[in-house]
Amino acid sequence: MAFKPAQWPRKLRSQEWFGGNTRDHIYHRGWMKNQGLPHHLFDGRPVIAIMNTWSELTPCNAHLRDLAEKVKYGIYEAGGFPVEVPAFSASESAFRPTAMMFRNLAAMAVEEQMRGQPIDGAVLLVGCDKTTPSLLMAAASTDLPSIVVTGGPMLNGYFQNERVGSGTHLWKFSEAIKAGEMTMDEFAEAENSMSRSAGSCNTMGTASTMASMAEALGMALSGNAAIPAVDSRRRMMAHMTGMRIVQMVKDDLKPSDIMTREAFENAIRTNAAIGGSTNAVIHLLALAGRVGVDLTLDDWDRLGRDVPTIVNLMPSGKYLMEEFFYAGGLPVVLKRLAEAGLLNDCLTVSGETAAAQVKDVRNHNEDVILPVEKALTKSGGVAVLRGNLAPDGAVLKPSAATPELMVHRGRAVVFEDIDDYKAKIDDEDLDIDETCVMVLKNCGPKGYPGMSEVGNMGLPPKVLRKGITDMVRISDARMSGTAYGTVILHTSPEAAAGGPLAIVQNGDMIEVDVPNRTLHLDLSDEEIASRLAAWRNPIETPVGGYARLFHEHVMGADTGADFDFLRGCRGAPVPKDSH
Template sequence: MSNDPKGMRKGLTQYGDSGFSLFLRKAFIKGAGYTDNALERPVIGIADTGSDYNPCHGNMPQLLEAVSRGVMLAGGLPVKFPTISVHESFAQPTSMYLRNLMAMDTEEMIRAQPMDAVVLIGGCDKTVPAQLMGAASAGIPAIQLITGSMLTGSHRNETVGACTDCRRYWGKFRAQEIDEQEVADVNNQLVASVGTCSVMGTASTMACIAEALGMTVPGGASPPAVTSARMRVAEDTGAVAVQMAKSGLTVDRILTGKAFENAMRVLLAIGGSTNAIVHLTAIAGRLGYEVDLKALDRMGRETPVLLDLKPSGQHYMEHFHAAGGMATLLRELKPLLHLDCMTVTGRTLGEELEAAGPGFKQDVVRPMSDPIYPQGGIAVLQGNLAPGGAIIKQSAANPKLMEHEGRAVVFENLEDMAARIDSDALDVKADDILVLKNIGPKGAPGMPEAGYMPIPLKLARAGVKDMIRISDGRMSGTAFGTIVLHVTPESAVGGPLAYVRSGDRIRLSVEKRELSLLVSAEELAKRERETPVVPPSAERGYRKLFLQTVTQADQGVDFDFLRAAQMRGKTPE
């Protein structure tokens, strides 16, 4: 490491004369006013993902200033550079479709430009996993800075926040429980500031997971976006980045098999987003680890939900921060964690937890003896309908529906659902099971968060609040209900889901971890012969690359050529 080129001497542009390459580089950077003294310091790249299309990253100017200050106070040279920025609500067809593109952009910009360490600033759902995927592949010292959650709002004296309450109020509006004026009023209150969703959606989940992995400074997950605490975290992040550059603390020493197991424990204990399984699998795959879904399920049976946060509980992220944030949660989980895992500070998770102190009385993180939910938030299902597995967020589901057999009401794709879901002629009853096909990685494409199917309008008007819903897609971490997701293989590549017909019987048993289509193997084979599936394709561009190379949910929906060439085995080890 000591003989490797540093700073502005790293990765010289290839002109055939390395001396000229450095001479030219320094000439241009000096045009921006840098001195030789500045250019001799460790160079810290800072990934700027600010965008007017991304209000979750609306505090980017302040974060960039604070990170730069931290870098300079520690003796480094901060150099900002832009990458793609992806927001869940502004990306068509879905932000997941663009996650891998952002990961490639991040990786290639880290590789292409001279930096001794990189600060990755992200927050909205797919940005943090994309950055961690890219950094894992690039291999240099890297540290994650979370943009932070939004503040909560208030609607008619009720605390509200995106996006669990978005879905709740929209459900009320669809059921005609509230009128157009009220739904317009609450729309002004749901997002009270810039920042990510204030509940345990995918953004908050990935923030907690990033800290659990050791990729943020201690306390980096929970401060809201617009607080001074978030700016202090940013300044600390810049200083730690310089320390990492000097010590050569690379990503692979932090993101180990044991670190991923810690992250899985935290995912279960926070009632985290189902999307995090896909993202963790993708990040692990970049370093050669396979995430074992059966092991995750076994861990779930001994790792209860401790965090009282929507949608599994009642509180919001700002309350979690006030309760001590991740240190409070990790303290409760301590017997289940690998405390010897390295973090970005150069100290272990256990050492950082000791430094955080004994904690204080609070009511957001429950003790192990009094959990919000007795098992982990997520259960892994298998059966002839999902040979490669499926998942359910059991902590946000209706207990009365988790052991159920019902008649399938099938929608072939999003267009079919949109055309028929609100029709009075739809043949559907409250105890039926809604099935939506072709919203998997290739089917949509991009595995949209459409697994949270709306309750059919005529049932919603009759007061039905929940039904079993099954798909090969995803749902937002802010969503709730008895919803089976990530059915693998997906219908668009000929998985069994493709051959489900309305009227078929389906059995769900969360207790037995079973998802079964009560149709014989012979009948399914007959249907496959009669209507063979042709996987979707495209003629050009990113869509062609995506459809040709994207993997299934059990491999993280990453591109096959971006996963590590040599896999090390399954994690947990």
């Protein structure tokens, strides 16, 4: 794909603030100079915002202040003027009720920071799950030249000589406690081994998946996704990213030039190949809506269905991100897709095309990045199920599911919300066995609120004690990208919006057929209609504040759970001077 750079030099956006001698220009420059900035920095060179999601309450991103300094070096070296800007940081491990509730708030806040301030381009410094999509959404809405650099995954965890994957082993150890296979003292000891360095989750969870999505979309430099947070090459990547954004501004290379329909197709196929998180579905649907690309759930099923999962990482496989990096990282996966004719040769932030920049990479470990004939799952991707229980779709991750449960018929055991689940799940009198289908309601965007990662419901202790480790679970919730199991998620419309999930009762029979992509509630249309007519929504509209805004404007999971008024690109015109 040919890209025609803009003519340079040209008057930059930031010069509307800094590039003259009127009272207003002097006002803007003069206040900036209280930081000791010399006059020549305002001479027309690109002003680059480092949108930094650093926060000590976002532990995945707590090292980003140091990384921002490396970005600054690169910007200065390339002749730019760097300014570090704190960005809303939605922490996965700390925010309640769920970080997902604040993804749209972060995207909105950062969009207005980018639009309302004197910048010509942005480096999106991200890491934790929601920080990557929220800043990409903001950049898409302003369409200012932007590039992603992530904080990188943490090093492998180890406990009793076993690799410990972030999140994945938390679920595993928690189930082992309930099954009587692990003591609380051992659990406490394991806690100290889970997060042994700076960085985000070391599994192919949502953070690493979204780092991979940014690279596959062409919005990050090649190789960015997998470099460990504490590896010196992460700092080199930050430096090179800082250099590159200056040239992008000079060329006027914008997100809309990169995040095309073809780029999203690359990302969907990449997600299938790496065994990526189901959360990528929601984030990329929302991002596509900002760019104006018509992307649907059906695209996810169609494009990923025949792509084998070749990255042998937890939660689907054996290894962690550290080994993935040593094996060659995402560039090797992209090369494999290109060789199979599954990679569109799109423009990337590097100025090169997707295929051109990976043509010479090598796989250094074929037990980590597998040959196709040894794929974890021959048909990877995200399965999109439809039927009378999910008219607008539901999703399942085949690479993390139990093959024997992919076709299943079972009796529904219903939990009306997450509190009902917590109250009942450990009760020895709960009428449930491994053949049942666990159903969780009112955990979607409006229901939780915010659509928390509770879809991978823990199994009842009396089932775990039989040695059973998986059951079919259905909800309108999400699950952590670090989780695993035959878990059907994002059921749409959600229960709190009056979807059929809302009227499922204990004892109803549910049929799941993943190969045929169906999810069926064994009731007549008349019975479903009768129950829906009698249904009353248990979810009350919040009184005020952001929760009220969220409830009134959030869209369904099938379209990305963005706000209805934020879809589309609004651009970044120069605002009127207020002085």
